[in-house]
Amino acid sequence: GFSVDNPTLTRFFALHFLLPFAIVGLTLVHLTFLHDTGSNNPTGVPSDCDKIPFHPYYTVKDILGFALMISLLVSMALFSPNLLGDPENFTPANPLVTPPHIK
Template sequence: TLIHLTFIHEYGSNNPLGITPNCNKIPFHPYFSLKDILGFTLLLLPLTTIALF
């Protein structure tokens, strides 16, 4: 059973072909970083406008 558990955790339990799935490897940096920076600036702009005027 130890060998069976090793192979399940190595390739994934729902992977009958035994290939490594690339669908879980979505790049984080360019998409989510730009989205977070845009959201931060859109929230910070009205707050600084209210605070300074």
């Protein structure tokens, strides 16, 4: 019969380890070709003088947005950790009763 054994798990692990690197490589190739040939011009602006350069304006904007979201999440985790927790954690443990999902 069918069984998941060591070779299957090894291949699955190798796939999940190598796939992000392949995706990053394809993304870099895509960006290289996109910036090499240029993309469509949806704004209709014929020259580069009216455009806003991506770096540093959008890069700084994205970094500030990520920093704001991370600081919000960290402050919630530090100052109000019960807000992010599972309500099941507040149920007192009974060592004499086995939980129903384990039986």
